[in-house]
Structures are given as structure tokens and as C-alpha cells.
Amino acid sequence: MRTNLFIISALLLLSGCISRTNNNAPVIGKPENVKIENRLLSPEALWAFGRLSEVAISPDEKHIVYGVRYYDVATNKGNTDLYVANADGTNERQITKTPASEFNVVWRGNNKIYFLRGTENGAQIFEIKPDGSCEKQISDDKNGIDGFLFSPDGKNIALIKQVPYYHDAKDRYPDLPQASGLIFNDLNYRHWDEWVTTIPHIFVAAIEKGKVSKKTKDLLDGERYEAPVKPFDGIEQICWSPDGKSIVYSSKKLTGKEYAESTNTDLYLYNMENGTTRNLTEGFMGYDKMPQFSPDGKYLAWQSMERDGYESDKNRLFIMDMTTEEKQDLTKDFDQNVDMYFWKPATTGSIYFISNHHALSQIYCLNATATTATTTNVALIPKMITDGVHDYVQVIPTENKLFGVRQSMSSPNELYAINEETGEQNQITHINDDLLAQMDFGTVKERWIKTTTGEMMHTWVIYPPYFDETKAYPTLLYLQGGPQSTISQFWSYRWNFQIMAANGYIIVAPNRHGVPGFGQKWNEQISGDYGGQNQKDVLVAIDELSKEKYVDKDKLGCVGASYGGFSVYWMAGHHQKRFKAFIAHDGMFNFEQQYLETEEMFFDNWDIGGPYWDKNNAVAQRSYAQSPHLFVQNWDTPILIVHGEKDYRILASQGMAAFNAAILRGVTAELLIFPDENHWVLKPQNSILWQRRFFKFLDTHVKKLSSEELQEAYYAEKDTAYATNANEEKERNTETQVSQ
Secondary structure, eight states: OOOOOOOOSSOOOSSSOBSSOOOOSOOOOOOSSOOOTTSOOOHHHHTTSOEEEEEEEOTTSSEEEEEEEEEETTTTEEEEEEEEEETTSOSOEEOOOOSSOEEEEEESSSSOEEEEEEEBTEEEEEEEOTTSOSBEEOOOOTTOOSEEEEOTTSSEEEEEEEEEOSOBHHHHOTTOTTOOOBOOSSSOSEETTEEOSEEEEEEEEEEETTEEEEEEEETTTTOOOBSSOTTTOOGGGEEEOTTSSEEEEEEBOOOHHHHHHOOOBEEEEEETTTOOEEESSTTOOSBEEEEEEOTTSSEEEEEEOSSTTOTTSOOEEEEEETTTOOEEETTTTOOSOOOEEEEOSSSSOEEEEEEEETTEEEEEEEEGGGOOTTOTTSOOOOEEOOOSSSEEEEEEEOSSOEEEEEEETTEEEEEEEEOTTTOOEEEOOOTTHHHHTTOOOOOEEEEEEEOTTSOEEEEEEEOOTTOOTTSOEEEEEEEOOTTTOOOOSOOOSSSOHHHHHHTTOEEEEEOOSSOSSSOHHHHHTTTTOTTTHHHHHHHHHHHHHTTSTTEEEEEEEEEEETHHHHHHHHHHTTSTTOOSEEEEESOOOOHHHHHHHOSOHHHHHHHTOSOTTOTTOHHHHHHHTTOGGGGGGGOOSOEEEEEETTOSSSOHHHHHHHHHHHHHTTOOEEEEEETTOOSSOOSHHHHHHHHHHHHHHHHHHTSOOOHHHHHHSTTOOOTHHHHHHHHHHHHHHHHHHHHO
16 A cells, blocks of 8 residues: 655755755654643544554664654644664664655664655655664655565665556547546456556666666566555565565456456565566465565465455465475464464574454464474464453564564553563553553453354443443444454554543443454354344344443444444444434445445455345345345434545445435434545544544434533534634625626
8 A cells, every 4th residue: 555655845865974854844743741631532632642653673683663653633744753762662762853754664784774755756765874864865766666675685675666557538638638537448447545547566676886776677567467466565565585586476466357356366476587477376266465485485474365255264374385385374273363474583483473362462473384294284383472451463573582563442552572481571662651641541341242143242341431330321332344353452543442431431342243353153154144143243232231230221322434334324224222323434325336336346246245136146135135225214313424535445425325315314414524535534633523523423412412511522613613704705705896
């Protein structure tokens, strides 16, 4: 996925030794003197947090470099700068301070750090010393670079760059230079949040006199395929062999309708010496991604899904002997996903990975080379290294140490050092300690609730700060998206449970059928059953919690996004008066409409069962019979509908149709539409607006606050805005009349 970059206003020096880029544009950094008056999390406070990224460890394991992103709500922008510290977190110092963000950070040796930064010509590669000195730009690519990876000997570099894909009308008709039309003749013409006019390719260039040569070789020259695959794959989908003689990359070598209907992503080995390419995973029909050579080059590991078209299949860890090309599934006896992995940088064969079990993501380890041709039937049991109520989202093994990035529902990302023998976890970075010390968060507890199938379902319950069990609280049922996405210990900057709790709500978050972390059978149940068992599960969860005296069952709300948004729409026609308000974000409302609007056809073909016109397909017909639009006649509860117009996964027309249906039915409804947002809400002011409308709607219809109480809330609207706009309109009209 292409990273959003901020363009700097001055040209950067291409050579020389300077401490940092010098320009006059404002620099966004850590907000000063942030005071949380009532010790409760608010939308504005949420956007004051620094966001950890780009962690890398020096080869000698003595230093770490990492990015921290801060936002300025007033300018509606953010910026990531780089910091270096000792490996234990001491002696932290900021080494970049520019208006342009830094990313794709790597060490080469112990005294040089490389990264990408936005410039007037797109992102370019920079070099800097760990003390922030001797910064210089080493690339000058006219179209910019999306990612880079040095060869092991540092003589060459792999680059991700965009190449033209489709031509717009003015390219075909030079006499129509202002024509804005795009002409397409097949599917895959838009993806996620963009019209597909360029695709990424992998290039290789030499490093000459410390700079990237302008002479580059396209490894997919003449091919109309993505490498890496959009929208989210990046430099992690490329690896050099330790001898630097080959590159392995992930690509879905399909176009048009075939591309839209398939997840068949393969691994390709490009031979640097003779320029040939061969498919290493021929016959592997699902996703094959994230290739990594073992440090000695004898093995190649990768993540693999078995079935074509099923994006939520079990994520297996495979290994291939590069001499015999024998392939083995290292996790065939491990009923969990491998979410991220890395080889230990030694020849021991150890692989560290992250996996979710029972709504917690921990770090595991296994000896990948323990299996050989004579021991293929030996079960490998990974060792769980960490434990606790948290999620690890990144693991970074070094030769002698182990690091990881950790978060929870009560804490954003921070870097930890982990003792592999004892499991002890010591926090290294403390980016948000000052803010967290000023806040009181609600308690997070887990419950196991029996479903209508007799199985036990894991459910998180988040309580308001200063919770008093003698009082009755308004309560929200949170419906998860995905659909196959666990409600684990995630920290979100929008769907944040602690900010909901800070507003006085209990949150019930059930891990219903159809989420990973509870075995593949539980995960797969949801496909073809969207209006079925998983909806029974979430109703059981809210009904069970409603038995508690501290839950006010007359003040229940129901909220969710994406698949959760669909679930809200479905629930609005089936809830039997349980809820007082609904909030649906980017949800599917009309399945027939969705099938012909979405871009990744494989998803609907697998999960819904196929096209609605296939009347002989029992799974598909059962799915379409559960489309929320068929139950609008039962809608009787206020609903807030939110959608982004750049969401090409679930088009905004779905939200508009749901809103129109509610209004035509006489149901109280509100539509919050974002013309400049995709499936998420990413801009600071849009996010704060989202939170204000979210809580105003809930407080109005769930808490039943009076108009006076609503006016006193932090989200109160300014009545003067309408008068001011009216006066401005009068002035404009007067000026127009005078000019005429």
C-alpha cells in the first residue's frame, strides 16, 4: 500500500554531511503541556498520543531506531520522525525533525541508518548517522520510491516503484487534453480506495559511490502484474538470498476478472545472473506471501493459505529446502494462524512468530529445520514465549535478544524486550507515559458464555472508569468486522473501547463464530451463514450481560463497522426491541448490490456463496435471503449511518441506501458521509467529528439526555455557525449585486 507522504517545500541536498533537512515549513511534533482535566479519555486526547512505528535494531544489538508519529488537529496533518536510543531505552534522542515523514527504516552496519522521506519528487532514500549527523539523500528517482531493500553485500538495492497500468482518455485522444474520463475493459479497475492507473513493480539498481544508480532493471518488465500485491503488501514481500544472487518476491500474476476472483498469490525466484524467473509455489492455490531465507540460505520460509479465493484460510508456515525443493508445513498440527514471523539471525533454524489464541496475540518459537525428509511426520509444537492480557503486533528477534511491539485495550504500541527463558517483558519505549499517567481507564474482563450450539464463546467486557456495581449503566453491544477478525487486545484510534467506557458505557464485545483464535472450525463457520449462528451468538452475549444488575437493559445500543456494519443493519430488522439506537459504519446493506459493486470478487464468491442469479446455488440463495434490505419493514429504532465515499470495498451507496430506507420508513436516522475517507476514517478532524456524532447519537437515544445536557457535552454544536454562514451568504449576494 502506498504511504501518504507530506511534500517538503525545499529541495534536499543530494550530498554532503548535514545534521538534518533545513526548510521553513512547520514541523509537527509531540504536543506540549497536554493536560487531561477530568482524567478521562476524549477524542482530542486520543489524537495527542504518539504512535510508534518503524522499529529496527542495530546489528550489534546496542541501539534501536524507531519512528513516532504525531498529529496536529488544527492543521489536520501528521508527521513521523525518527528516534534512536540504547537497546534498553535509555539515552533517547530525536534524529530527524522535518515536515516530511520518515519510513522504511533499516540499519546497514552499526553506524548508518537508511529511510524513505517524501520530497517534491516523491519518496527518496536518505542516509543518516545514529547521532543525527551526516544526513544525505542517496536516491533521485523522478517518480519516487515506495520501498527499498539492500542486497546482503550492499552492492545492489531492490526498489518498489509504480508503473503505468491503464491509460486515461487524454492519453488515447491527445486532442482532448482536459478530458477526465478513465476507460476500462475488464475488472480490477479500482481497489480499496483508488482507481487502478498504476501498479507496483520491483526494480534493482546498483549502489555506486554511496548512491542509488539511476539505471534500474524492472524484474517484471513487460508484465501487467503487481509485485507486491495491492493494497497492503509492501517491502516485506521481497527477500534477497544471502549470497545476493537471487530475489524472491510475492505476486498474483493475474489480471482483470481472474485477478478479482482469485487469491492465488505465488512466490517467484528471480535469478540475478541470468535474468530468469521461476514459480516456487506452483500448485499452491491460495495466498503465498512474506518469503524469508534462513540466514544460511538453505531454506526459504513463507506464509501460505491452502484454498484459492478464501482470504481467511488458515495462515500456515511453510519451509522449502532450496537444494531438494522439498516443502513442509511446519504448523500442520498447530490449529492457529501464523500472523508474522522472522528467522533468528543465526544458523540455529529458530523462527519466531505471532499467533492469536483465545483473543490474545503472543510470541511463539519453533525450530524450523528440525524437520527433515526422514522426520516429516514428527509434530512440531511451537513454544509460547510471552503471556499476559495484551497483543503483540510485531516480533523482532536478534542473535542474542528478543524484542516485540505490544498493545492492549488500555495501552497503545510500545516496544518491549523479552527474556526468552523466563517470559519476562520489560518496556523499552515510553512514548505516552505522560498522557497515560493523567488518565483513568476502565477495567477489562473476559467472560465465557454458552452459545445456542452449546459451545463456549469468549467475550470481552469493558467497564467505565470508577465503575460502581450498585449502579445500572447504559451498555453497548460491539459487533466485530472482518468478518474473520478476532476481538483481541487491540488499541484503536477510532473504535477505542476505553473512550466508549470514558463516556459512561459498558461495552460487550463477543468473539462470535467466525473469528480466528479459537480453532479453524470456529473460524470457518461464518462463511455462507452471515445471518445465522454468529447473529445468535451476539444476541446471547448481550442477553447474558443484561441479566447483571449493573447493566441497564432499557439503555442498550448496538454498534459496528464493515461486517459489523452489516450486522447492525441485520440486527435492526431482528432485534425485537432490545436496542434503543444503532450505529453502522461502512456496512453491507443490500447483498445483490454489494456483489456487483465490490472490487475483490473472491470475497463475495466465498463468503456469500456466489452471484445472486445462480438460483441452483443453495449457499448463495440462503445468503441473499439474509440481506438486511429485505427486513427494513421491521426497522423501528434510531440509526446513525457512516460511510466514506472512497471506500471501494463497500461502496458509499450501501450506506446511502440504508439511510434513505430508514427515512422513507419514518425511522429517525442520521447520515455522516466522508467524501475524502476510505473504509476507515484517517484524518484527525474527520475522526474527531466521527467521535462527536457517535456519542451525541448514543447519548440522545440510549442515555436519553435532555437537550440541555447535550449542549453541555464536549460534542455540542455551535449554534452561531448557522447565523455566521447566513450572514456570509448575504454579504456575498450583496457583493455580487454591486459588481453586476
